[in-house]
Amino acid sequence: MFIANAYASTAPAGDAFSPLIMLVVFGLIFYFMILRPQNKRVKEHKSLVESLSKGDEVLTSGGLVGKVVKVSADHDYLVVALNDNNEVTIKKDFVSAVLPKGSIQSL
Known part of the structure; x- marks a missing residue:
């Protein structure tokens, strides 16, 4: 009486890859915003130290x-x-x- 019936959802097949696509997008953002600039700074500092x-x-x-x-x-x-x-x-x-x-x- 007070409880509604629960039915299985029929999601389209394209939704199965959306979490994977978002994970790849976040990975690319992480690489280009954090890892790549940090590696560049480390390389510049290493060349500075070697040239002293x-x-x-x-x-x-x-x-x-x-x-x-x-x-x-x-x-x-x-x-x-x-x-x-x-x-x-x-x-x-x-x-x-x-x-x-x-x-x-x-x-």
Whole structure:
């Protein structure tokens, strides 16, 4: 009396692939919006780190600005001179940017 009869739904055959199509669309969006730009940034940073040489002025991820005094080829470390009296040994991966020549003196 109060309960309606339940009948099986007859869905068209095309609806069976719509979840699969949506999954593929989301996968493509994820790839082009997140993975591809991140891989590009990683590749650019790796080439930046490999191109470091003595005399480059660098900015570290910690905010230190200095001049590269020594590059260790077998290890992944740099010696960066912050001023005439202070030198710091850092890992190459912590260099976030190479500054143009003369940037330290303009500060």
